[in-house]
Amino acid sequence: MGVPLLDLKAQHATIRADVMAAISEVVESQQFILGPQVNQLEEAVAAYSNSRHAVGVSSGTDALLISLMAEEIGRGDEVITSPYSFFATAGCVSRVGARPVFVDIDPASFNLEPSGIEAAVTPRTKAIIPVHLYGQSADMDPIMEIAEKRNLVVIEDGAQAIGAEYKGRRAGSMGHYGCFSFFPSKNLGGAGDGGMVTTNDDERAEKLRVLRGHGAQPKYYHGVVGGNFRLDTIQAAVLLAKLKHLDEWTAGRQNNADIYRRLFGEAGVVVELGEMKGRRGLVLPRELPARRHIYNQFVVRLDGRDDLRAELREKKIGHEVYYPVPLHMQECYAGLGYGEGHFPASERAARESLALPIYPELTVEMIAEVVDAVTGFAREKRQGRGPR
Ligand SMILES: *Cc1c(COP(=O)(O)O)cnc(C)c1O
Numbered sequence: 001m002g003v004p005l006l007d008l009k010a011q012h013a014t015i016r017a018d019v020m021a022a023i024s025e026v027v028e029s030q031q032f033i034l035g036p037q038v039n040q041l042e043e044a045v046a047a048y049s050n051s052r053h054a055v056g057v058s059s060g061t062d063a064l065l066i067s068l069m070a071e072e073i074g075r076g077d078e079v080i081t082s083p084y085s086f087f088a089t090a091g092c093v094s095r096v097g098a099r100p101v102f103v104d105i106d107p108a109s110f111n112l113e114p115s116g117i118e119a120a121v122t123p124r125t126k127a128i129i130p131v132h133l134y135g136q137s138a139d140m141d142p143i144m145e146i147a148e149k150r151n152l153v154v155i156e157d158g159a160q161a162i163g164a165e166y167k168g169r170r171a172g173s174m175g176h177y178g179c180f181s182f183f184p185s186k187n188l189g190g191a192g193d194g195g196m197v198t199t200n201d202d203e204r205a206e207k208l209r210v211l212r213g214h215g216a217q218p219k220y221y222h223g224v225v226g227g228n229f230r231l232d233t234i235q236a237a238v239l240l241a242k243l244k245h246l247d248e249w250t251a252g253r254q255n256n257a258d259i260y261r262r263l264f265g266e267a268g269v270v271v272e273l274g275e276m277k278g279r280r281g282l283v284l285p286r287e288l289p290a291r292r293h294i295y296n297q298f299v300v301r302l303d304g305r306d307d308l309r310a311e312l313r314e315k316k317i318g319h320e321v322y323y324p325v326p327l328h329m330q331e332c333y334a335g336l337g338y339g340e341g342h343f344p345a346s347e348r349a350a351r352e353s354l355a356l357p358i359y360p361e362l363t364v365e366m367i368a369e370v371v372d373a374v375t376g377f378a379r380e381k382r383q384g385r386g387p388r
Pocket of ligand 1: 059060061062085086088089131157159160180181182183193194195
């Protein structure tokens with residue numbers, strides 16, 4: 001039969017009337033730029049993320065960019081972040097003229113390993129960008145502790161993690177800034193690009209609003225250089241219609257993760273990270289204590305991942321590698337002076353990780369089909385190679 005990695009049409013079918021009415025309302029109003037829905041969405045996302053303020057922006061990438069701009073981070077500055085993320089996380093640092101400084105990940109969570117941060121701090125360090133990868137929060141307490149001690153700004157890259165929690169606190173509410181993306185494949189996805197920055201700081205919120213409109217305040221008077229980082233009213237209207245369903249969709253993703261755990265467990269192919277080599281089993285995503293994992297992605301690890309990919313392609317089982325090349329090994333970052341072996345946990349994750357379909361509309365039968373395809377491969381591999 002085949003199972004897609006993501007099926008946005010299945011979700012749209014359940015909310016079509018609401019979404020179309022929301023779009024139509026904006027079109028009829030002709031208030032395409034900063035119409036009332038933008039403010040409504042900002043208030044709703046601020047509340048959802050337990051933050052005082054939320055500022056709608058043009059994308060998750062621009063959310064990161066505008067946060068760095070608001071802190072006046074630029075040439076000569078360094079920003080510590082994870083080498084195992086979507087490119088935007090580090091790309092924004094470079095775009096403001098600063099230098100990304102990478103710290104390796106904790107292999108259990110794929111997120112920044114806080115114990116490595118201290119050694120990477122220099123007098124030029126201005127900020128830390130922890131990423132809540134796949135929908136699970138980074139270990140924020142020690143990160144905030146280092147930031148406080150060294151007077152650094154923390155910008156949470158929560159693009160994959162709206163509604164994720166760490167010790168009861170929501171993603172976006174723990175650092176000085178929280179950055180969200182409404183790219184269609186995120187848990188709350190728009191009808192195009194969109195993003196949001198959350199903050200608990202009144203002054204920072206004001207600065208973000210000014211920067212979003214070319215730094216103008218009042219109109220046509222530019223105290224600072226900003227950009228056009230506005231969120232379209234149509235996007236805000238669509239997102240407002242979808243936000244009502246976010247918790248139910250997240251519950252669907254969590255339930256699917258449980259089904260995967262049960263079925264892979266029954267198939268007897270699950271191994272722990274430490275016993276993976278040579279066993280040819282499957283390492284399942286780990287939920288760390290005191291987290292609410294929202295499963296933007298369900299990422300397994302396995303030795304021989306690329307061979308499995310070929311098989312899944314044949315069986316039309318959707319899958320993806322997030323991400324095949326760690327950021328320190330990207331061609332455009334050759335000049336940073338990093339190389340293979342610098343961040344072994346990230347490099348290993350890039351070789352072993354594989355995202356399987358987790359979207360809320362999956363049926364149990366579809367999940368079983370994915371599990372069958374993967375376990376068939378894992379078993380075959382184990383018999384073929386035997387224990388080493
Ligand atoms: C999606 C994503 C971004 C960028 O968001 P866009 O809305 O696509 O610009 C940034 N960081 C991470 C971790 C992401 O997953």
